[in-house]
Amino acid sequence: MSFPxxxxxxxxxxxxxxxxxxxxxxxxxxxxxxxxxxxxxxxxYFWNFGVLAGIALTIQLVTGIVLAMHFAPAGTLAFDxxxxxxxxxNQGWLLRYVHANGASFFFIVTYIHIFRGLYYGSYKAPRExxxxxxxxxxxxxxxxxxxxxxxxxxxxxxxxxxxxxxxxGAIPLVGEPIQQWLxxxxxxxxAALNRFFSLHYLLxxxxxxxxxxxxxxxxxxxxxxPTGVDVKTxxxxxxxxxxxxxxxxxxxxxxxxxxxxxxxxxxNALGHADNYIPANPxxxxxxxxPEWYFWPFYAILRAFTVDFILPAKLWGVIAMFxxxxxxxxxxxxxTSPVRSGNYRPTFKWFFxxxxxxxxxxxxxxxxxxxxxxxxxxxxxxxxxFAHFLIILPVLSTFERALPLPNSISESVLHGEAAEAAPIxxxxxxxxx
Amino acid sequence: MVRVIGFLVGLLFVxxxxxxxxxxxxxxxxxxxxxxxxxxxxxHPRHVSFASDGPFGRFxxxxxxxGFQVYKEVCAACHGLxxxxxxxxxxxxxxxxxxxAIADQxxxxxxxxxxxxxxxxxxxxxxxxxxxxxYANEVAARAANNNALPPDLSLITKAREGGAPYVYSLLTGYxxxxxxxxxxxxxxxxxxxxxxxxxxxxxxxPPLTADGQVTFADGTNATIDxxxxxxxxxxxxxxxxxLENRHRTGVATLIFLLIATLLAYMxxxxxxxxxxxxxVRATGPLDPENAAKREAASGEAxxxx
Numbered sequence: 001m002s003f004p005x006x007x008x009x010x011x012x013x014x015x016x017x018x019x020x021x022x023x024x025x026x027x028x029x030x031x032x033x034x035x036x037x038x039x040x041x042x043x044x045y046f047w048n049f050g051v052l053a054g055i056a057l058t059i060q061l062v063t064g065i066v067l068a069m070h071f072a073p074a075g076t077l078a079f080d081x082x083x084x085x086x087x088x089x090n091q092g093w094l095l096r097y098v099h100a101n102g103a104s105f106f107f108i109v110t111y112i113h114i115f116r117g118l119y120y121g122s123y124k125a126p127r128e129x130x131x132x133x134x135x136x137x138x139x140x141x142x143x144x145x146x147x148x149x150x151x152x153x154x155x156x157x158x159x160x161x162x163x164x165x166x167x168x169g170a171i172p173l174v175g176e177p178i179q180q181w182l183x184x185x186x187x188x189x190x191a192a193l194n195r196f197f198s199l200h201y202l203l204x205x206x207x208x209x210x211x212x213x214x215x216x217x218x219x220x221x222x223x224x225x226p227t228g229v230d231v232k233t234x235x236x237x238x239x240x241x242x243x244x245x246x247x248x249x250x251x252x253x254x255x256x257x258x259x260x261x262x263x264x265x266x267x268n269a270l271g272h273a274d275n276y277i278p279a280n281p282x283x284x285x286x287x288x289x290p291e292w293y294f295w296p297f298y299a300i301l302r303a304f305t306v307d308f309i310l311p312a313k314l315w316g317v318i319a320m321f322x323x324x325x326x327x328x329x330x331x332x333x334x335t336s337p338v339r340s341g342n343y344r345p346t347f348k349w350f351f352x353x354x355x356x357x358x359x360x361x362x363x364x365x366x367x368x369x370x371x372x373x374x375x376x377x378x379x380x381x382x383x384x385f386a387h388f389l390i391i392l393p394v395l396s397t398f399e400r401a402l403p404l405p406n407s408i409s410e411s412v413l414h415g416e417a418a419e420a421a422p423i424x425x426x427x428x429x430x431x432x
Numbered sequence: 433m434v435r436v437i438g439f440l441v442g443l444l445f446v447x448x449x450x451x452x453x454x455x456x457x458x459x460x461x462x463x464x465x466x467x468x469x470x471x472x473x474x475x476h477p478r479h480v481s482f483a484s485d486g487p488f489g490r491f492x493x494x495x496x497x498x499g500f501q502v503y504k505e506v507c508a509a510c511h512g513l514x515x516x517x518x519x520x521x522x523x524x525x526x527x528x529x530x531x532x533a534i535a536d537q538x539x540x541x542x543x544x545x546x547x548x549x550x551x552x553x554x555x556x557x558x559x560x561x562x563x564x565x566x567y568a569n570e571v572a573a574r575a576a577n578n579n580a581l582p583p584d585l586s587l588i589t590k591a592r593e594g595g596a597p598y599v600y601s602l603l604t605g606y607x608x609x610x611x612x613x614x615x616x617x618x619x620x621x622x623x624x625x626x627x628x629x630x631x632x633x634x635x636x637x638p639p640l641t642a643d644g645q646v647t648f649a650d651g652t653n654a655t656i657d658x659x660x661x662x663x664x665x666x667x668x669x670x671x672x673x674x675l676e677n678r679h680r681t682g683v684a685t686l687i688f689l690l691i692a693t694l695l696a697y698m699x700x701x702x703x704x705x706x707x708x709x710x711x712v713r714a715t716g717p718l719d720p721e722n723a724a725k726r727e728a729a730s731g732e733a734x735x736x737x
Contacts, residue, residue, distance in 0.1 A: 083587070087674070093674040097678075242703050243704065246699050246700040246704070247704070250696040252696070256689050257690065260682060260685050263682070264678055264681065264686075265682055267678070273590065273591055303452060305456060308448045308451050315448055319445055319449070322441075322445070326441075329438060332435065333435060335435070370465065371456065375456050375460065378449050378456060381445075382450055385445040385449070388438075389438045389441055389443075390443070390446070393435045393438065393439060
């Protein structure tokens with residue numbers, strides 16, 4: 001698909017030839033994840049996480065479809081039907097724990113995948129559309145996960161739904177009608193639960209569609225690599241199968257071991273105890289917190305505590321959505337021609353500060369809105385916006401990158417020669 | 433253009449968040465937050481271990497039966513167990529006749545409809561029935577309990593921060609309030625001091641009051657501590673009846689995954705062997721072996737060395 005030396009599909013049996021002439025599905029698969037997709041030979045383990053995210057999505061789809069066969073989306077039945085799944089459905093406890101923790105693991109691998117992209121400049125030309133589609137998937141994931149957490153109709157489900165839909169209530173003039181329209185009432189109830197169930201079943205298939213576009217867009221320029229240097233010759237690549245299917249197989253094993261440890265031995269560690277209490281509109285939990293994967297954004301939401309022209313709550317909502325939307329502009333905010341953080345000595349430092357910053361935001365987002373957590377999340381929020389909107393554009397203008405290797409093969413096979421050369425004398429090939 | 437707008441938007445967010453931070457910092461310095469009374473006197477659950485802990489944990493059937501006895505004779509008067517059916521007691525080691533007898537002799541009847549008149553009535557529970565709620569509804573429960581609602585216990589060890597150790601600590605944690613406790617935090621009418629409870633004063637009267645309150649069928653000495661441990665173990669089971677199944681499946685799954693991952697790793701190394709073999713040695717670029725590899729690779733890659 002992407003390079004002239006990509007191997008062409010050769011049907012191995014008469015049936016496959018027959019099928020290939022009528023519906024070239026085998027050809028498509030061969031070119032997408034088979035021997036016909038040349039991939040840079042120097043990918044490190046961080047390139048495993050895209051495939052892992054796809055597998056996590058598949059796990060969620062399969063377990064979710066079966067769970068939906070036993071779940072009753074009604075305010076009076078939902079909580080009990082989940083307990084019915086846990087107690088009476090054959091292996092129902094396994095299905096539910098895999099699905100609930102699967103969401104967490106889907107986010108873990110997706111966050112690593114996103115930070116991989118941030119470090120190695122995966123959002124830069126010619127892969128901007130890959131990056132946009134990835135962000136769309138991320139937004140859809142967040143919507144799906146939020147609605148899924150409402151379905152067991154526990155205390156956190158109910159109050160989480162109330163708080164999150166309440167965010168739309170902060171919009172001036174039209175906020176309250178929008179909130180009522182989203183919920184189908186003045187507070188979360190049967191109408192909200194039913195539509196969340198319907199959409200929670202729909203959106204994963206929308207995600208599958210966008211994932212296909214994401215992979216399609218990726219296959220036009222081909223995968224990036226840790227050096228950020230473009231593929232030049234056939235020597236720079238290896239066929240996806242068997243080289244990366246084998247590597248992804250090993251990565252999958254490690255992923256599943258970590259997943260199994262949590263599912264079987266700490267299945268409630270990532271959840272919240274309050275969600276084992278049935279939803280009660282008359283009793284507010286002491287601390288309403290979303291699931292852990294929303295904590296960084298929840299911290300940004302709560303960091304705005306003082307009115308400034310607009311109400312503080314509206315600032316929080318704008319900042320929370322803005323913190324994700326600004327990532328769409330990243331290809332134009334970071335104009336450095338060098339993709340990989342490996343060759344950007346200053347960027348590298350700021351990148352790791354950003355990682356720490358998001359972890360701090362996540363920690364504060366899971367804590368009650370008290371000092372000192374609010375002040376810490378305010379400082380972290382300031383850095384988050386400054387990093388993307390102020391530091392990166394300035395940095396990418398002034399930073400002097402280290403010499404890049406001439407090719408991927410050179411970096412893999414005799415990289416020490418370039419490394420031994422004094423800085424600046426090695427040939428520098430811009431990523432463009 | 434994007435960068436100029438982005439820069440301005442960035443400055444705006446930084447300024448507004450900084451403004452909030454400034455006011456927060458001023459408030460923090462002028463009126464430092466004082467620890468609440470609850471946070472000063474509240475205690476974390478005490479450590480307690482159960483046979484079901486850990487990846488190989490299994491239930492202690494004798495302990496579950498003792499715990500069930502404590503539930504039946506002490507807790508069941510006020511607390512329901514609505515997600516558990518009498519038939520589930522077979523998991524505790526009771527045989528079919530014993531389960532039938534427990535259901536038949538249960539103090540509370542289950543609602544039913546008279547087959548002749550169609551009027552609402554009650555009957556003795558059958559093994560297929562869930563444990564009947566002790567009160568007809570929430571209003572009745574509150575009316576009988578000084579306006580407090582005794583929670584259903586089916587999921588209690590999963591529905592509280594701290595889990596089973598919290599339940600055990602609460603049951604054994606009743607004590608006289610310390611003399612340093614401010615007057616407004618002292619237990620009022622119908623409340624009891626318990627530092628393991630979030631707001632220190634709980635409406636539940638101490639349920640386990642004296643050693644020997646329950647006479648265990650297996651002859652175990654029924655100290656308060658023993659009864660609290662046993663009923664907590666029983667409540668771990670009611671919250672997670674498939675725990676043993678989960679542990680067994682988990683160990684088997686991990687053994688399978690470890691072998692499969694090892695095989696996957698070996699096949700990965702095998703497939704990449706011809707690639708990895710050309711990695712240069714750590715001795716440096718002047719090592720003749722490295723130089724040879726480098727030349728070979730350059731030639732192969734079509735790069736002028």
